[in-house]
Amino acid sequence: MAANKVFPRGVPREQNARLTVGFVLVQRFTLCAFANFVDVLRLAADEGDRSRPIQCRWKVIAPDLRPITASCGVSVQPHEVFASPRLFDYIVVVGGLIDETDTRDEKVEAFLQQAAEAGVPLVGLCTGTFILHRAGLMEGYRGCVSWFHHLDFLSQFDGLKPVSDQIFVVDRDRLTCSGGTSTAHLAAFLVDRHIGKAQSTKSLNIMMISGAEDGGAPQPGLTLDFRTKDPLVRKALLLMQQNLDAPLSVLDVARHLEVGKRCLERHFRDALGTSPLSAFIEMRLLHARHMLENTDKSIAMIAAESGFCDSSHLSRMFRRRYASTPQGFRASALGRSA
Template sequence: MEQSIRSGQQPRRGTPAPRLSVGFILARRFTLCAFANFVDVLRLAADEGDRSRPILCEWTLLSDTMSPVASSCGVLVQPNERLGDPGKFDYIVVVGGLIDEIPNLSLEYMRYLQRAAAAKVPLVGVCTGAFILHRAGLMDGYRCCVSWFHHADFLEQFDGLKPVSDQIFIVDRNRLTCSGGASSAHLAAYLVEKHIGRAQARKSLHIMIIDDALRAEKPQPGIPLDLKTDDGLVKKALLLMQQNIDAPLSAAEIARRLGTNRRQLERRFQTSVGMAPTLAYKIMRLEYAEFLLRHTDQSVTEIATSTGFCDSSHFIRAFRERNGTTPAAYRTRL
């Protein structure tokens, strides 16, 4: 997808200036879907239908070198404007991707973001874009949304900031951050609604086959079991469980991967959340099964496989113990 991000079509003469102007910075090996979701909401809101003319809003892909930027999947995107005056944009959006590439963002980009902050231009971090903003020293004192998948990575790499991984996006004054993926469409819709109107925001999402805009505090889909704990080891264990929900790890294997032993892991779970890690894992899998029953057409057998049960009979027994009913009856009541 090596192309200019601005639409080839121009606004009609006599039309008012766009109400929303966004500059994008793409990190090397950025997440393509997060960027595409964000920019497509702008595109569809900018004109009637889906004709893509930048009438109500405009978007620009900024660069220090004008070289194509490779996404994490290898697709190239061609910038169309060099770094200049950040003050001409309503927002600067940084789209991140692979964790290992964060230190490789050039000093020119970092200085540009710092100039934008000094000019009081709101900054947006998409996916690991929040990591980049923090590395640039621009997130101190701000709440920051990161994907539950990267929560532990953030804690390991950055001090002085508490990431939030149980919401799809966060607006904290002039810093806006989101967890990436589909949440970037909802953050973009939030901006469209604020600057252009609710009707345009809803239109964009509906054309993208998204039911409606979600509020910032909507929980991230797929986040781990909602256990309130400040224990870093337990949080990392819960994330590891979530990442292996279809092929459950033993408590001993979880402990090994986290550099501890099983007895220590069990003690920390009991002290922190009042249950053994195996029980927490089982509840997490059953909660995910409830989600699949509510939101998919998967059969009971397929859901049993998706949640790591050895067979449907074992799954049905565990589900009945927790919910007092079978998976099929649970779905029928919805």
């Protein structure tokens, strides 16, 4: 276990801390991913709820002390420059905007490689998984990414298949997470491992997060079951994904992407062999199926969240696609898991 590592002479450890974390924030990092993770540590660290870093300690580390700007515009001042990665039990890389992952930082990559060579576990939050892959540190490991970035990963790392249907993955000394509130669950997992379940539960309760989820919990979204490198089609699919409960017309999608309706239809036909409308209906049915399998929501609620007029509309479309009613599909799924 990482907390029991023996540190060489000349590398001081934080007194009494049972869990120490070094955060590496990339430019345009996702503030939500960082804040959720660090707040779990903060709330678990103090015996008196005064935010004192007693049982957990953390620092933001960087190649230099210049402020690092999040994607929302908030800047964070690093505590110190890179030193020995063995000062920490974990090095956590917080990624951000997908366009920024293409810009490689040699100093960051060198530090992460140094940490890996020293046996310090590496954690990738949000697109931090991309950064670890780009640094050559995920070979032979399973890596988790958000369903939102599934196709981005496939396009950047040929032949590699990410895990994008669960909230985080722990594979030996690589821990990767889809981002958002799932980073709180990964942090709680580490607090539970190193400090105790009571502290991890306390943190989540104070943050109004109902119970710890294990890594296998499904992401609150779907991986897109459409494979294409056509950038226009990918943008359209992501726009559809973000509007499942209030479906846009094909014309609205085309207008949003600043192309003609016929142009969009031609791209879908060439890339996927189907129409934008058919792809959108398929996506909404996949979302409904996912909720039938993984939640106890009513059929009416699932219909509303999947963009269908009512439960009857969902049932007609579902039966046409899967040769089963939503109720029958749920019953079969429960039987398989029993």
